[in-house]
Amino acid sequence: MTERCHGDTRPPAGPRARTAIVLAAAALLAATSAAFLPTTASAGTTLGASAAEKGRYFGTAVAASRLSDNAYTTILNREFNMVTAENEMKMNATEPQQGRFSYGAAEQIVNHARSRGMSVRGHTLAWHSQQPGWMESMSGSALRQAMLNHVTQVATHFRGQVVAWDVVNEAFADGSSGGRRDSNLQRTGNDWIEAAFRAADAADPNAKLCYNDYNTDNWTHAKTQGVYNMVRDFKARGVPIDCVGFQSHFNNNSPYVSNYRTTLSSFAALGVDVQITELDIQGAPANTYRSVVEDCMAVPRCNGITVWGIRDSDSWLASQTPLLFNSNGSKKAAYDAVLAALNNGPAVPTTAPPTSVPPTTAPPTTAPPTTAPPTTPPPGGGCSATLQDSTRWGDRFNSQVTVSGASNWSVVVAVTPPQKVSATWNGSPSWDGSGNVMTMRSNGSGNVFGFTTMANGNWTRPQVLSCTAS
Secondary structure, X not given: OOOOOOOOOXXXXXXXXXXXXXXXXOOOOOOOXXXXXXXXXXXXXXXXXXHHHOOOEEEEEEOHHHOOOHHHHHHHHXXXXXXXXXXXXXXXXXXXXXXXXXXXXXXXXXXXXXXXXXXXXXXXXEEOXXXXXXXXXXXXXXXXXXXXXXXXXXXXXOOOOOOEEEEEEOOEOOOOOOOEOOOOOHHHOOOHHHHHHHHHHHHOOOOEEEEEEOOOOOOOOHHHHHHHHHHXXXXXXXXXXXXXXXXXXXXXXXXXXXXXXXXXXXXXXOXXXXXXXXXXXXXXXXXXXXXXXXHHHOXXXXXXXXXXXXXXXXXXXXXXOOOOEOOOOOEOHHHHHHHHHHHHOOOOOOOOOOOOOOOOOOOXXXXXXXXXXXXXXXXXXXXXXXXXXXXXXXXXXXXXXXXXXXXOEEEEEEOOOOOEEEEEEOOEEEEOOOOOEEEEEOOOOOOEEEEEEEOOOOOOOOEEEEEEEO
């Protein structure tokens, strides 16, 4: 029996230097789409081929035990260009005894996928559930160290083979608190998630690093807001997080919601990719599947969708018949709806900006400034910084700053009130008392950083005030 991929609190019927490999689909899939197309398909005729044509991926969860099933692998090889191991990369599978790692089943899935031009998502490095018995009995600093060692060893083992990791899975509590789940990992200290991300970044710096959870689809839910606040804090402090995964197990107890697109676009506006990581829908209604795909396609930073299984008989919720293929392998109406939504959807822009809320807000008609980018003269510390305008959309705009002359630097940037900086990346920011002057310090992510400015009606470009080598 396949182990459940979720915590037991869910109702039975509901429930970086990362530029070398860029899963932001715009670079990873659009630039190398041929590498991700199943060799037997042409663009627009299968899920993976159509998604790749639009700069995205369409994946599925795979069980190693089913790779000997010819009907199963026929659909897998034909339809999908991304694979997630269903259980084989989880903690109890990869480190059954402390310090003794087992990768055979996971490697079987990875090798199958990569030999056929598919990419691989790693699921998952740290989780309160499906821990090996030896870890379940640990606590405190010993558990913290064991968790970090597990993250380091597994991410290092698959370095270069996995394009994205679900670094931490399901760490937030259900209900109205919006807070963390009480678990043995949480009791090691509230910084355990950050510590896991930093360990994963050190072990596999070219992979995208994701936080993954369920029941975070509804923008108004406290759990969704709790995760959002954590991601916003991580981005502000330079914690290496690149993406957020939405499991999106929709059923009668947890139905698809009309603000789903708002949720995706709101997280994307923080400067992270968003991915639908474990999709299944009770009864597989074609219209709901179509809506989910259209919502993702409407958000430039929603760069991929993974269904949690291939045929209904492969699903952890088989009695709900929630997938795109019947148990006999035949396509459902939901399959046709998904394929049509992929084919009719927009391609990811070459540079995908964070998406504003709502995503359909028309951009301002005022033309962006055309003056030459300001450059700070190198002060005594021999450091200079050049600001360039980037994407404008909705009620905000992006700016990029390139630093030269120093690897450790501190750049001061000012925005004009009532503007406010809402997101940053590739640096460690701090603000003065007014909130209008930002000091960005290097954090090891290179010499280019960026930030999003909420215009609030004022489209004056930010100014670089100083650059100091440190």
